[in-house]
Amino acid sequence: MRKRHLFAALVGALAVQVATAIPAFSHGYISGPPSRAAYCAAGTVTGCGDIQWEPQSVEGPKGFPSGGPADGKLCAGGNSRFAQLDNPRNGAWPTTKVAAGQKQNFTWKFTARHATAQYRYFLTKPGYSASSVLSRSNLNLTPLLTVPGNNAQPPSTLTHSVPLPAGLTGHHVLLAVWDVADTTNAFYSCVDLQF
Template sequence: MRTRHIVGAVIAALSVPVAVALPAQSHGYISTPPSRAALCAAGTVQNCGAIQWEPQSVEGPKGFPSRGPADGAICAGGNSRFAELDDPRGGGWPTTAVSAGQRLTFTWKFTARHATTGFKYYLTKAGYDATQKVTRANLEPTPFLNVPYNGTQVPSTLSHTATLPSGRTGHQVVVAVWEIADTGNAFYSCTDVRF
């Protein structure tokens, strides 16, 4: 009897690190051009907290921009566990060089293939100050790319190509929103670019 309790305790103790190491829910993020979550996961950006192990977990309420995460918490999807993604780091997030009118492809990596309403891509307004957190006031209210998905399940990777708007210079942020069809949530991914 005592041996059975010891064996049970050992198995329970060994299973805790495994359960803690695996994310409770896995989903998706933009891998190229690298999003803030991807940069943290790759170790390109340090001091990222939990997002370095869970780049696919930036989940928050859907309905952006009328609903969704609060201003200043958009890049983390309103999830305080990933608040490092909202820190502008003094404008120091690594950027991908782009130009107005350029065709740019965004590639999502999915770890859970949800039924999807669609994808929307927003860009910060001309004159955006990259030392400030992303808010609705410094984003264009209309997405520069809107990809309906009509409840279809996503594959393990998916790319969207968009023509980047004109009238931008310097450091800007793309906010991509992946809306899930059968839950009240969406996934948020911020990518820093330099025009």
Template sequence: MRKKIRAAVVGIGLAAVTVLATGGEATSHGYTDSPLSRQKLCANGTVANCGEIQYEPQSVEGPKGFPSGGPADGTICAGGNSRFAQLDDPRGGSWPATKLTAGRSYTFNWRFTASHATTDFKYYITKNGWNPSSKVTRSSLQSQPFLTVPYNNQRPPSTLSHSGTIPSGMTGRHVILAVWTIADTGNAFYACSDVQF
């Protein structure tokens, strides 16, 4: 009996090691915490009724290639992942917003639970006149990123900051979409941050 139990325990241990060893891509996750992203607001308890994302803010992973590819309109903040659909809910425009000043430099910060070979980081912002009570779509975003940071297939450390200038002339509430594109998979990570000018 003891031999059977011991064999079962060893078998379970080997299965766990195999899952961990083959899950390298799945452990490579990250999110923005400056400005505070919607997933971070859920994880730190600032916003309630967030579903599963509160336990794994680093997991908003979807297809890369944005804006020509990537998640469908209306599912961009969740990376097209229905498990995290609460991130796409505009909540009547009531997501807590980080105060920013248009035309000024700002430091964007990412946190990573594991690194991955990276193509680049891109930052998009909604157009003036965007309705904060609506979901984020490609047509609601400026067509070009206001900041692109090439990363040349390097792996980021556990935290990484980029400085860039916020577009001038921005007024009212907006969303900044940060996209972390992975070099050696078909995916990218998405983070929406609500901001107020």
């Protein structure tokens, strides 16, 4: 009898260690065109810290733009573990070439498919300096596109065709926000674009 109790205690302790050693495989990020998190995960950009292993985990409080992460912490969703995403790297993040006034597809990759409230896409204003941290003051706070989620779970990948404004030139940052329906959080993804 004593051996069974000792064995059960040992198995229980081992289960706790295994459960806490395995990271949560959550939740979603923009994979194409590559977001900052995707570039870090692919090794295209180095010095990214933990985000290289968890590009899907840029989770922060919902409510942007009136609430949510603080200015200067938007690309990391306010999560200090991923602060490297907020570093503008003096404007040296890799960019994807896009055409002003055209639609551009943005693809989310999901590793945990939460019920969804909505997806929203915000873009920096004309005159934005890519060497600046992202803040509400340099973003157009009217979304380029809002896609209702209808409280449904997304598929493993999902693409939205986002209309880009005419007349832009240079390096801009798109902030994509996936508002989860069944938690108080959202997922944030920054994509560097060259118009």
